[in-house]
Amino acid sequence: MREGILVINAGSSSIKFSLYVSNGDDSPLLSSKGQVEGINVAPHFIAKSPDGAVLAEDRWPDEPGLSHEALFKHMIGWIESHLDGAELKVAGHRVVHGGSQYSHPMLINDDLMVELEQLVPLAPLHQPHNLAPIRALAKVHPGLPQVACFDTAFHRSNPWVSQTFALPRALTGEGVKRYGFHGLSYEYISRRLAKLAPAQARGRVAVAHLGSGASMCAIKGGKSVASTMGFTALDGLPMGTRTGTLDAGVVLYLLQQKGMTAKEIETLLYKQSGLLGVSGLNNDMRVLLESSEPHAAEAVELFTYRIARELGSLAAAMGGLDALVFTAGIGEHSPPVRARVCHLSEWLGIRLDEAANADGDAELISALDSKVAVWVIPTDEEMMIAEHTREVLWSLRD
Numbered sequence: 001m002r003e004g005i006l007v008i009n010a011g012s013s014s015i016k017f018s019l020y021v022s023n024g025d026d027s028p029l030l031s032s033k034g035q036v037e038g039i040n041v042a043p044h045f046i047a048k049s050p051d052g053a054v055l056a057e058d059r060w061p062d063e064p065g066l067s068h069e070a071l072f073k074h075m076i077g078w079i080e081s082h083l084d085g086a087e088l089k090v091a092g093h094r095v096v097h098g099g100s101q102y103s104h105p106m107l108i109n110d111d112l113m114v115e116l117e118q119l120v121p122l123a124p125l126h127q128p129h130n131l132a133p134i135r136a137l138a139k140v141h142p143g144l145p146q147v148a149c150f151d152t153a154f155h156r157s158n159p160w161v162s163q164t165f166a167l168p169r170a171l172t173g174e175g176v177k178r179y180g181f182h183g184l185s186y187e188y189i190s191r192r193l194a195k196l197a198p199a200q201a202r203g204r205v206a207v208a209h210l211g212s213g214a215s216m217c218a219i220k221g222g223k224s225v226a227s228t229m230g231f232t233a234l235d236g237l238p239m240g241t242r243t244g245t246l247d248a249g250v251v252l253y254l255l256q257q258k259g260m261t262a263k264e265i266e267t268l269l270y271k272q273s274g275l276l277g278v279s280g281l282n283n284d285m286r287v288l289l290e291s292s293e294p295h296a297a298e299a300v301e302l303f304t305y306r307i308a309r310e311l312g313s314l315a316a317a318m319g320g321l322d323a324l325v326f327t328a329g330i331g332e333h334s335p336p337v338r339a340r341v342c343h344l345s346e347w348l349g350i351r352l353d354e355a356a357n358a359d360g361d362a363e364l365i366s367a368l369d370s371k372v373a374v375w376v377i378p379t380d381e382e383m384m385i386a387e388h389t390r391e392v393l394w395s396l397r398d
C-alpha cells in the first residue's frame with residue numbers, strides 16, 4: 001500500500017499543506033499541495049498538482065469569521081478524498097521552536113505538546129499557529145501519528161560560544177541563549193549543495209534564507225556553527241516587518257521613556273518594523289524594488305547592507321568562505337538584491353556573473369574567477385519535513 005505523508009506548515013494567516021506519497025523505500029513524491037489563506041479576512045482554499053495546475057478552489061468572501069479549525073477541517077476533507085490511492089499514515093509539522101532539548105524531529109504526544117506550548121512566548125508569531133493544527137488534526141484523526149520538525153533543531157550543533165549571550169550564567173542555564181531558526185531550510189540546502197558541489201558542501205558555506213522572515217547560517221562541514229537569529233526569530237537581519245538586531249537599550253527606552261507596554265513593543269518589533277517600517281510603504285520586496293520613493297530605496301539598502309555585514313561575521317565564525325547560497329522568496333527571485341550583496345562582499349573574493357544572476361534559471365551565479373562559489377538554490381522545507389516524518393514513522397516500526 002502506498003503511504004501518504006501529510007506535511008503542514010502553518011502560519012498566522014495561512015495553513016499550507018503538501019501531500020507526499022511514498023512506496024515505502026523510495027523518496028516521497030509530491031502528490032498535491034495547497035493552502036488556506038486570508039484567514040480572518042477573506043478565507044480562500046486552493047489545492048494544486050505538483051506542476052501547478054489548480055485542482056480545487058473555494059472562497060468564503062462573506063465569512064471572515066470562519067475559524068482556523070473549520071478551515072483546517074475543510075482542507076483535511078479535501079486531502080482525504082484526493083489521496084491518489086494511498087493511505088494517510090502520518091503527518092509532519094513545521095514547529096518553529098523546539099527549545100534546548102530537541103535536536104531531532106519528535107513523535108508528538110500530550111507531554112511534548114505541553115512543553116512546546118511553554119515555548120509560545122519565544123515565538124509569538126509562529127508557535128501558536130504551528131501547534132493549533134496538531135490539535136485540530138488529532139481531533140479529526142485521533143490515531144494518526146504526528147511528528148514535530150523543529151526550525152531550531154539544525155542549530156543545536158552550534159558551539160557554546162555561538163549560542164551564548166554575555167548574560168549571567170543563571171539566565172543562560174534557564175535557556176536564555178541563541179537558538180537559530182529556518183533550520184529545516186538550511187538542512188535541505190546543505191543536502192542539495194552536497195549533491196551539486198560535494199567538496200564545497202564539506203567546506204565553509206553561508207546560506208542566506210531571505211523570505212518574509214530572513215536569516216543567515218554558517219554551515220561548516222555540513223553542520224550549522226552560527227546563525228543570525230537568536231533567542232527568538234526577531235534577531236539578525238531586518239525582515240518584512242521585524243526589526244532584526246536591535247540594541248536592547250532601545251527596548252528599555254520604549255518602556256521607560258515612552259511608556260509603551262510590553263504588548264505594544266512586541267507589535268512594534270514584530271509587525272511594524274523591518275522593510276515596512278523603514279520604507280513606510282510595504283513589506284514586500286517586489287513593491288519596494290519597483291517604487292521610486294526614496295524611503296523604499298533606503299529600506300532595500302539597509303536590508304542588503306545588513307546581509308553583507310552578517311556575511312562577514314559568518315565568514316569569521318568559519319575562518320573563511322567557500323560558498324554562498326541565496327534561497328527563499330527574495331533570495332531565489334531577486335537579482336538586484338543578490339547583486340548588491342555580492343558587490344558589497346567583493347572583499348571576500350566574491351565575483352558575480354551578472355548575466356547568470358539575471359537569468360532566472362541559473363544555479364551557479366559566480367564568475368569563473370570568483371574565490372567563493374555563489375549559488376541560487378530553491379529551498380523546500382516541506383520536503384525536508386516529509387523525509388524526517390517518514391524516518392520517525394519507520395523508527396516506530398523497528
Ligand SMILES: Nc1ncnc2c1ncn2[C@@H]1O[C@H](COP(=O)(O)OP(=O)(O)O)[C@@H](O)[C@H]1O
Nearest residue numbers: 210211212213283284285286328329330333334
Ligand atoms: N520576484 C521577486 N523579487 C523580489 N522579492 C520577491 C520576489 N518574489 C517573492 N519575493 C519576496 O519573497 C517574500 C516571501 O518569501 P517566502 O520565502 O515565500 O516567505 P515566507 O515563506 O516566509 O512567507 C515576499 O516578501 C516577497 O517580497
Ligand SMILES: CC(=O)OP(=O)(O)O
Nearest residue numbers: 181182211212213233
Ligand atoms: C522562523 C521564521 O522567521 O519563519 P518565517 O520565515 O516562516 O516567518
Ligand SMILES: [Mg+2]
Nearest residue numbers: 211212213328
Ligand atoms: Mg518561510
